[in-house]
Amino acid sequence: MNPSEVPPLPRVDVLIRESRRLAEIPGLAEQALRWHHDAVDRRAVVAREAQRLATPRLWPDTVSSLASTAWRVVGVAAPAAPFQLLAVAAAAVGLRVEPPRASAATLARVQRLVRASGPAYVKLGQFIATGDGLVPDEWVTAFAWCRDEAPPLETGVAQQVVDRELGPERQRLAWLDDEPLAAGSIGQVHRGRLTDGTDVVVKVLRPGLRKRFRTDIETLALAAAAAEKVNAGARSANLTGFVELFAQLALEELDFRLEAANLVDSSAVLEAMGADEMLAPRPIPGMVTEQVLVMELLPGVAYTRLDPAAGLDGDRLLRTGIRGVVEATLKHGVFHGDLHAGNVLVDPATGRFSLVDFGIAGRLTADQRAGLVHYLGAWAGGDARGQIEAMQAFGAIGRAASIEPLVGELQRELDELAARANGDVTFDQLGATLGRLLQVLARHGFRMPKDLVLFFKNLLYLAGFAASVAPEADVLAVVQDILLELLADPSSGVLVA
Structure with missing residues (x-):
């Protein structure tokens, strides 16, 4: 596909302005737009620092x-x-x-x-x-x-960080639990309650x-x-x-302002998709800094802790979860970047999802979205040339680079993989095929496309999700059905590259 023919992604800032859910919290829609736009520059600074x-x-x-x-x-x-x-x-x-x-x-x-x-x-x-x-x-x-x-911070340290970072806004916290809900390598989270009665989670970065x-x-x-x-x-x-x-x-x-941007962007995207059964926490305006993030508390437990006797429809949960991940990625180019079991909560009473911990998020450009669709088609067909061409859309390989040596090397790898699988196309092969591709790119000195790695890791997480909620389901078939639905819908903007 000619780059000029690639359909644009929906504008997330427009979705934020149109979001009724964000507008329910006074001042959030306006603040969300500032987080959204400021995050573009902040992510670029992080990328340069990482390099x-x-x-x-x-x-x-x-x-x-x-x-x-x-x-x-x-x-x-x-x-x-x-x-x-x-x-x-x-x-x-x-x-x-x-x-x-x-x-x-x-x-x-x-x-x-x-x-x-x-x-x-x-x-x-x-x-x-x-x-x-x-x-x-x-x-x-x-x-x-x-x-x-992860060891919790010493007693009182988290409260000191919250007091310092929030300043006068600290008065809006009527209660902050001394004991953390959880502690991790980046920080820890505490339950709290605002003066208006809103139950919140307060995330605190470890000092230094x-x-x-x-x-x-x-x-x-x-x-x-x-x-x-x-x-x-x-x-x-x-x-x-x-x-x-x-x-x-x-x-x-390490910058909770970026996580706040991920939260509001994802909230707006999920709402635009009509994914009423999947929510992301909304940050509280005026209570987000680089080191403190206050957001609403959402219900649910990790899906691995669901009671089998609760009577939840596992097949429906699986399809809802997969559709949320695939459609958010391919239609809007924004997706949660770390969907392990601890970050996917299910409310046993309603079967609704709460996605938490948006410190890592994936973002695709329109060209990358087209490249991902191209890659998925090439993967299904064992087409090495198509996979390499898709990587050019991701920016992993320069447009002027000679791809013939890469195509030949990858095709040999894919042929060997197909021989071992007796020609079967399985969900597990998706990870193996991507691994072969990334190895070939690495051997030739090309960069690893971060967002592609995050998306495929999420697909592999879905295999673990399926094993917990619908162990008899064919994950690959569900993914393929959802992809075909998106490809058949002209309004989705998802076209084969």
């Missing part, structure tokens, strides 16, 4: 961090532990990296390194803990503590986190570069490229 931090070089603070990392590595008797951590974390986001063998000794050494290191290492552990279907179960189980057992993350990322960049010097597998996997991808995802989570 700088992931470029291997020795900064004064990196030298100090390297020294402390060296002592940690010596202390756990695991010189290969940093490289093993990076490899398995890269595999956990869908990149074609062979994770190290999950022996008891290796698992123990890498865990000790993460426990002894900074917050970026714990964040990598969280990637592993949510890598079901992408890395061996032993790794997922071993790092579950990174997701569930940005500086520690920067130093950790610089150190990881050096570790990745060192691995690529001596290890052909690390070089082929482009671990330095993964560090940049990780840095961008992590740094975006």
